[in-house]
Amino acid sequence: MMKGASRRVLPGFGLTLGFTIAYLSAIVLIPLSTIFFKSAALGPADFWAVISAPRTLAACRLSFMAAFAAAVINCVFGLAVAWTLVRYEFPMRGIVDAMVDLPFALPTSVAGITLTAIYASNGWIGRWFVPLGIKIAFAPLGIVAALTFVGLPFVVRTVQPVLEEIDLELEEAAATLGANRLQTFARVTLPTLVPAVLTGFTLAFARAIGEYGSVVFISGNLPMKTEVLPLLIMSKLEQFDYGGATAIGVLMLAISFVLLYGVNSIQKWSARRLAA
Amino acid sequence: MERAAAGRVGGQAMFENCGFVGATRHHHRPALADAPVVRITLIAVSLIFLGMFLFIPLAAVFTEAFAKGASAYFAAISNSEARAAIRLTLTTAAIAVPLNVAFGLAAAWLIARFDFRGKQLLVTLIDLPFSVSPVISGMLFVLLLGVRAPLGGWLADHGIRIIFAEPGIIIATVFVTFPIAARELIPVMQAGGRDEEEAALVLGARGFQMFRRVTLPNVRWGLMYGVVLCAARAMGEFGAVSVVSGHIRGATNTMPLYVEILYNDYQFSAAFAVASLLAMLAIVTLALKQAVGRRVASTIRAAAPAESIEQEAA
Numbered sequence: 119m120m121k122g123a124s125r126r127v128l129p130g131f132g133l134t135l136g137f138t139i140a141y142l143s144a145i146v147l148i149p150l151s152t153i154f155f156k157s158a159a160l161g162p163a164d165f166w167a168v169i170s171a172p173r174t175l176a177a178c179r180l181s182f183m184a185a186f187a188a189a190v191i192n193c194v195f196g197l198a199v200a201w202t203l204v205r206y207e208f209p210m211r212g213i214v215d216a217m218v219d220l221p222f223a224l225p226t227s228v229a230g231i232t233l234t235a236i237y238a239s240n241g242w243i244g245r246w247f248v249p250l251g252i253k254i255a256f257a258p259l260g261i262v263a264a265l266t267f268v269g270l271p272f273v274v275r276t277v278q279p280v281l282e283e284i285d286l287e288l289e290e291a292a293a294t295l296g297a298n299r300l301q302t303f304a305r306v307t308l309p310t311l312v313p314a315v316l317t318g319f320t321l322a323f324a325r326a327i328g329e330y331g332s333v334v335f336i337s338g339n340l341p342m343k344t345e346v347l348p349l350l351i352m353s354k355l356e357q358f359d360y361g362g363a364t365a366i367g368v369l370m371l372a373i374s375f376v377l378l379y380g381v382n383s384i385q386k387w388s389a390r391r392l393a394a
Numbered sequence: 395m396e397r398a399a400a401g402r403v404g405g406q407a408m409f410e411n412c413g414f415v416g417a418t419r420h421h422h423r424p425a426l427a428d429a430p431v432v433r434i435t436l437i438a439v440s441l442i443f444l445g446m447f448l449f450i451p452l453a454a455v456f457t458e459a460f461a462k463g464a465s466a467y468f469a470a471i472s473n474s475e476a477r478a479a480i481r482l483t484l485t486t487a488a489i490a491v492p493l494n495v496a497f498g499l500a501a502a503w504l505i506a507r508f509d510f511r512g513k514q515l516l517v518t519l520i521d522l523p524f525s526v527s528p529v530i531s532g533m534l535f536v537l538l539l540g541v542r543a544p545l546g547g548w549l550a551d552h553g554i555r556i557i558f559a560e561p562g563i564i565i566a567t568v569f570v571t572f573p574i575a576a577r578e579l580i581p582v583m584q585a586g587g588r589d590e591e592e593a594a595l596v597l598g599a600r601g602f603q604m605f606r607r608v609t610l611p612n613v614r615w616g617l618m619y620g621v622v623l624c625a626a627r628a629m630g631e632f633g634a635v636s637v638v639s640g641h642i643r644g645a646t647n648t649m650p651l652y653v654e655i656l657y658n659d660y661q662f663s664a665a666f667a668v669a670s671l672l673a674m675l676a677i678v679t680l681a682l683k684q685a686v687g688r689r690v691a692s693t694i695r696a697a698a699p700a701e702s703i704e705q706e707a708a
Binding site: 128146150214233290328 | 423425426428429432433436437439440441443444446447448449450451452454455458497500501503504507508510516519520522523525526527528529530533534535536537538540542543565568569572588591592595601604605626629630631632633636637649650651653654657662665666669672673675676677679680681683684
């Protein structure tokens, strides 16, 4: 604790430490701990009964599949968008670049009603899928669309700075050694981007698992069919089933912490790789 | 610097790291030129993707908002319920932003200026609210402060109602926006280094003078950036606030909640009219972010060379 105390000439250590810890505890740690106390009070048998109920399992499966699909879509297209923004000139590139952050800035309820409107069977985009027999809004595909929207900036914004910093001479060296552009990309550029893509994927996936606002309107919210975990928690809360909501909440927190740990591991791995 | 970069990739707030390094540097390198067909295809694919998920939705908000004409639009955003929602949204932000910015300054000072055990853990704990689903964020406060909980019950006995009332909305918003300012301020304050502050103290400044005359001006862009992002999130939060609001019409609606209520009432164009105000707010946020973010990035970059020289000397 007192490491370097003699060097501590700047004032305010005690004051800022005290305030930071007190405020952190009041706003974050104490509220977060209530959910664990509450679920401990539930008992393992009741806890398991909630977690293993068919409706919970169905919501869990849908949450994972939809979040995974959305994160994969965002990896593929996010890579293309990042590449396009960094490497090519085209009109209004600056505006397009700024717009990528829209999902962070737009309230999720606005995103939700808007995506529902355009992906519904009479909407601007949804109507083109009706002749193909594909229903987007009020079906699992709609959930994927909403989760793609909320996760869109993550892959772009993790890949973009790496692509900007990349040493172009490596690519040129590959070219002089006779590699074509595709080989250069696959063998030289892409390996450098892998940690950034993985980080972006995990962040997008984590965000998608917990997303509520943009999904609640487009999903249709049918138990067993189009109900994801956050919607299930909400429906339990509305029925004042706080025990059930808590159990699912603990499950979701565990999932987020595992993902958070995943992001940190990817970053440590990539830092080690760069250092080597 | 390394920590600054690592901290930046953790979630919401990492997104200013974009587009500042001249993208034109590829243009004099013929070996790196992609074939025109590849270039045009990739640009087209990117724009179609962004169109389907960003541009068309944004256009749709405004089109739907004016679907019943301008007078219906203005009626929808100026009636008493809409005004109450706007007022509560602004009040919430006016409380959450100063609290979290004050916390951000204190935490950034602590983390950027002092070494102590558990610092890395503290940084992780500060970021926690970002990894909690909005619904769970709201639920935490229902469990803690609802009338059935010990603390909430005690408060209710004394006539203080928090959940399903305005204080609940405010506290849930404070939770959700908790890390934003701290996370922007920490790297900026770290980049600045402590030399100027130590000089101020040597020259006889008192602690608060040093903070006001040296520290604050040095981190001003990071501070402003934090305020913009925090305010935007505070006004736009939906999930957490939805859980604690209890949907009392007029009394406890923020704008994002009011949008939901109108929509579920089948008042679609009124819902989109209120939504269009929030969309405009988002556009203003993006513009401010672009303008301020550039300065934050250059503040951090400007500090980088000095830092590496110091490291070499050490």
